[in-house]
Amino acid sequence: MSNIPEELHYSRSHEWIRRNEDGTVTVGITDHAQDLLGDMVYVELPEPGQRLAAGDECMVVESVKAASDVYSPLSGEVVAVNDQLADTPELVNQDPYGEGWLFTLQPAEEGEPEELMGAESYRKLIESES
Amino acid sequence: MTLKTALYEQHLSLGGRMVDFGGWQMPLHYGSQIEEHHSVRKSAGMFDVSHMMIVDLAGERVREFMRLLLANDVGAEPRPGKAIYSCMLNEQGGVIDDLIVYDRADDGFRMVVNAATRDKDLAWIDRHARSFGVDVQARVDLAMIAAQGPEARERVMRVLGAEAPAGTETLRPFQAAWNDRLFVSRTGYTGEDGFEIILPEEEATGLWQRLHRGGLTPSGLGARDTLRLEAGMNLYGADMDENCTPLESGLAWTVAWDPADREFIGRAPLETQRSIGVTRKLKGLVLEARGVLRSGQRVECGASGEGVITSGSFSPTLGKAIALARMPSAAEGSCRVEIRGKMVDARIVKPPFVRNGKSCLQGSPTDE
Numbered sequence: 001m002s003n004i005p006e007e008l009h010y011s012r013s014h015e016w017i018r019r020n021e022d023g024t025v026t027v028g029i030t031d032h033a034q035d036l037l038g039d040m041v042y043v044e045l046p047e048p049g050q051r052l053a054a055g056d057e058c059m060v061v062e063s064v065k066a067a068s069d070v071y072s073p074l075s076g077e078v079v080a081v082n083d084q085l086a087d088t089p090e091l092v093n094q095d096p097y098g099e100g101w102l103f104t105l106q107p108a109e110e111g112e113p114e115e116l117m118g119a120e121s122y123r124k125l126i127e128s129e130s
Numbered sequence: 131m132t133l134k135t136a137l138y139e140q141h142l143s144l145g146g147r148m149v150d151f152g153g154w155q156m157p158l159h160y161g162s163q164i165e166e167h168h169s170v171r172k173s174a175g176m177f178d179v180s181h182m183m184i185v186d187l188a189g190e191r192v193r194e195f196m197r198l199l200l201a202n203d204v205g206a207e208p209r210p211g212k213a214i215y216s217c218m219l220n221e222q223g224g225v226i227d228d229l230i231v232y233d234r235a236d237d238g239f240r241m242v243v244n245a246a247t248r249d250k251d252l253a254w255i256d257r258h259a260r261s262f263g264v265d266v267q268a269r270v271d272l273a274m275i276a277a278q279g280p281e282a283r284e285r286v287m288r289v290l291g292a293e294a295p296a297g298t299e300t301l302r303p304f305q306a307a308w309n310d311r312l313f314v315s316r317t318g319y320t321g322e323d324g325f326e327i328i329l330p331e332e333e334a335t336g337l338w339q340r341l342h343r344g345g346l347t348p349s350g351l352g353a354r355d356t357l358r359l360e361a362g363m364n365l366y367g368a369d370m371d372e373n374c375t376p377l378e379s380g381l382a383w384t385v386a387w388d389p390a391d392r393e394f395i396g397r398a399p400l401e402t403q404r405s406i407g408v409t410r411k412l413k414g415l416v417l418e419a420r421g422v423l424r425s426g427q428r429v430e431c432g433a434s435g436e437g438v439i440t441s442g443s444f445s446p447t448l449g450k451a452i453a454l455a456r457m458p459s460a461a462e463g464s465c466r467v468e469i470r471g472k473m474v475d476a477r478i479v480k481p482p483f484v485r486n487g488k489s490c491l492q493g494s495p496t497d498e
Contacts, residue, residue: 038147039164040354041444041449042422060470062422063351064163064444067470086420093162 002032002126005059005097009075010122011115016097020104024079028101029061029070029092032126037063040089045081046103054113059102061092073116076105135180135275136334144348152183152246156351163352167446170320170357171487174279175349176341181245184272184328185255188238189264196239199258199375200231200413201394203386212236213317216384217376218243218254219396223403224372225379227251228364230317232306240313242274242326242335244366258395273334277346278324278357280487283316284494286325289337289344290371298325319354321361321485359452360445362414362481368425369412369440369454377403380412382409382483408459414481415453421469423453424478428468431461431478439467447484448491454481 008016014033018026034040042062052058052072059070081103085091094102117125133154141148146157159166182380187196188240196204202216212233213385219227227247232240252268259266277286287299294305298314303323306315313328329337342348354366362380364370370379377385377400385400386392417423423442430436435458442453457478459466466473482490 038159039162041164042420044421062444064356064446065158067422067424 001032002035002123003097004030004032004119004123006099006119009070009073009116009118010125012117012125013071015070015073016112017073017116018097022105024106025074025076026101026104027070027073027091028096030122031096034093034096034100037061037068038093039063040092043085043092043102046078047083048078049083050078052078052105054115061089061102070102072105074105074113075108077108078103079106080104089095133181135178136331137178137180137275137338140335140338141348142177145241146348146350149351149353151181152244152248154245156181157348159352160348163350163356164446166347166349166353167356169347170279170322170349170353171447171484172280173326174277174282174285174346175353175356176282176338176346177276177278177349177351178273178338179276179326180273180331180334182274183243183245183248183251184269184274185241185243186238186267186269187241187255187259187264188260188267191262192238192264193312193402195259195262195264196231197392198262199255200229201385201396201400202231202390203394204231204233204239208235209233211301211306211308213306213315215304217370217381218251219376219394219400220254220372221377221395221399222372223396223399225366225370225374225376225381226372228366228370228381230315232313232315234308240328246367249375256380257319272328273331274326274328275334275338275341276318276320276324276326277341278318278320278322279346280323281385282322282324282346285345286314286327286341289340294335301325319361319363320357321363321482322357322487355447356443357455359441359443360447360482360484362454362483364454365441374410375400375408376401376408377408378412380454410456411459412454413429413437413457413461414483415439415442415455415465415467415476416448416479416481416483417451417453417467417474417476419474421451421474423451423467423469425453427453428477429455429457430466430468430473431458432465434461437461437465445483447487452483
């Protein structure tokens with residue numbers, strides 16, 4: 001079974017977000033998503049300073065199998081990207097909620113967008129898709 | 131329709147990620163495609179290739195028939211156990227399929243053809259076999275396991291022991307040996323040494339489990355694809371099809387022109403193309419920057435024109451992206467590939483990229 005941490009929020013397109021104490025949010029792809037994609041071989045990250053709208057295709061993860069777009073779960077400005085992934089994209093497979101994070105955003109608005117869901121709803125979503 | 135091989139339950143119990151491949155449920159990988167790839171390059175892996183179709187051909191005039199059917203030549207005289215890689219062409223010289231054919235002397239020939247093309251292959255073979263009185267049998271009762279890697283033959287021999295057909299241990303590349311149960315050939319699709327083993331379907335599970343215990347790593351179609359691409363081997367339907375000839379597909383070496391009076395199907399258009407020269411050829415590409423080459427990407431070759439990638443992936447052995455691309459014949463040196471709207475520099479090379487575990491690329495040592 002996929003690992004779905006309770007404290008995170010999830011998008012329908014299989015990104016997760018974590019609220020940090022400084023008001024920023026960290027974004028990654030879920031354990032389910034990395035499992036479907038298989039071994040990661042290349043990650044094309046967004047640029048720090050780049051402004052994103054919720055739902056934007058903002059970066060690409062490529063596994064041996066295929067290239068997949070990652071959508072920004074929130075509107076905001078990119079404040080940090082995980083540079084480690086340039087040399088070790090496999091971190092996305094090994095630790096999708098930790099060392100395999102993708103980027104950090106300064107959100108444009110307060111509060112949780114309606115489109116994001118909690119762990120329980122996300123679990124139901126992936127069950128319905130399988 | 132969903133087809134399953136005799137080893138389907140084995141794949142499930144090993145945690146195989148099953149995908150549809152030409153109508154067959156096959157394992158893409160059992161956890162990590164890249165680790166499976168490395169097992170084959172460094173020690174030994176095994177693949178269920180039972181989805182491929184085995185066709186036995188027999189009859190008084192079967193040799194004459196094979197010499198008409200295939201662009202490569204099985205020869206006028208029997209060479210028992212000899213394996214040949216060949217294209218089967220249509221009348222225009224287009225590739226209907228690529229295959230391996232084994233000379234079984236008095237028992238005729240055995241061919242192994244692709245899974246996705248089985249119906250059209252059989253229809254084509256049947257159509258031409260009739261006038262030669264050749265009997266064509268699709269051996270759906272047989273399974274096939276490929277054991278590949280530098281240690282594969284040794285491990286298989288240890289598992290088979292006295293069950294191995296006489297002569298298996300000393301088989302040369304592209305030779306086969308067989309007995310009542312097993313048909314073993316020193317062939318493969320990975321660029322490594324190894325065996326392909328054909329056996330009755332009902333015995334496949336037992337042998338698979340014994341080979342697994344004997345140290346062969348179950349490996350899926352994903353690793354099979356990156357291994358064959360590194361080895362510079364074509365994939366039918368991606369790198370060639372009925373719209374291109376062997377000469378345009380890096381397969382000129384598989385066309386037997388001599389003897390000149392052997393009238394194989396597709397010969398005339400191929401002769402014409404040979405004399406005027408081909409305008410496009412299959413070439414290798416290596417991406418020096420980060421990124422992944424994928425089939426369908428457009429290639430700019432300066433004054434020579436444009437090409438297109440037919441197979442591309444990340445090469446686990448080289449740690450960079452590689453591809454086969456159909457390119458203008460004159461293209462050489464460097465080119466640019468369009469990846470998501472950006473033009474990225476790539477180098478044009480002659481495949482293979484990797485053979486027997488080692489990089490074939492000049493000026494870029496990757497040995498560990």
